[in-house]
Amino acid sequence: MLEGPIGIFDSGYGGLTVYKSIVERLPQYDYIYFGDNARAPYGDHTFETVYQYTLECVEWLFGQGCPLIILACNTASAKALRSIQQNILPFKYPGRRVLGVIRPTAEVIDQYTRSKEIGVLGTRGTIESQSYLMEIEKLHPEISVKQQSCPMWVPIIENNEHTTSGADYFVKEYIEALMNDKPGIDCVLLACTHYPLLLPKIKAALPVGVNIVVQGDIVADSLEGYLENHPEMEVRLTQNGDRKFFTSGSAPKFDAHASVFFGSEIQSVRVQL
Structure with a gap:
């Protein structure tokens, strides 16, 4: 029987916000984090490309002995998880499991809204996949969902510009597009694991009293x-x-940025896929 660590995967740094919450809750387990920074961000890639990239990373983590993997990436969860679960695991890896972040979030989203109107902020890939719309409709048909893609937010964060005044414009632009169209929204889901780093600016741009849902604790x-x-x-x-931490990109660059997401210094190893 295969025994090993829990694998945590993200296209880059964002999954470290989820990883941090998981480690705080379940510190006793062994973990391997893998960020596919060399090919990030995933948000604007096609379904086929995201699926191929995600599968390669999942199989690499399986090769490190992980019986269980968490896709701590909304785009990968939206575009690749179901195909991996249905078409790959039963035939190639029947004893292993891959879980995502969309289903757990959709299951509890009703706890954060009274008006039954929520907003979903995500990458273009996550929004276009309609995954949150479908999951929330299936679990909570009484809830109305308005989606808004935020294509500039991940590049701003990955370039360490999220605390600058230049980020304010793009935060305000996307929040206004969401709220002007549906002013009854009382709950906004950050459907990208990068977005918690913009939390102070998002709070400032939203009307007072709107709940902001981040995914770390939920996952x-x-x-x-x-x-x-x-x-x-x-x-x-x-x-x-x-x-342990691994990246497909530059290890020094990953280490320098990762501490911002993870909250402490880390040391990674570069992997050539």
């Missing part, structure tokens, strides 16, 4: 519940508190 809650409900998987996860 950590969901993973904890999953392991409680699947003891056959939980016993396969090694528990030494070990944490």
Whole structure:
């Protein structure tokens, strides 16, 4: 029986915000984080490209012995997760599991809205996939969803410009486009794991009283519940508190940026896919 660490995957740095919440909740497990920085961002790629990139990274993590992988990336969860779960795992990796961030978030989104009108802010790829619309409609048909793509936010964050006054314009532009179209919104979901770094600016741009939903704690809650409900998987996860970081891009650059997302200094290793 394969035993090993939990794999956490993202196209770049954003998944570190989810990883941080998971480690805080479940510190006893071993983890491997992999960021595909050399090919990031995923948001504007086609379904086929995102699927191929995500599958390559998932298989690399499987090669490191991970029985369970979390796609801590909304674009990968939207464009690749279902195909991997249905077409790859049963035939090539029947004993392993890959989980995403969209379903856990959609399951609990009703807890954050009274008006039953919510906004979803995400990359162009996540928004165009309609994944949140479909999941929320399926689970909470009473909720109305307005989506808004924010194509400039990830580049701003990845270039470490998210604290500058120059970022204010693009935050205000997308928030206004969302709220002007649907002023009854009382809950906004940040459907990209990069976006928590813009949280102060997003709060300032939104009307007072609008709930902002970030995914880190939600995904950590969901993973904890999953392991409680699947003891056959939980016993396969090694528990030494070990944490390793890998990137397909420059390791020094990754390390310099990653501390902003993860909240502490890290040391990564570059991997050639």
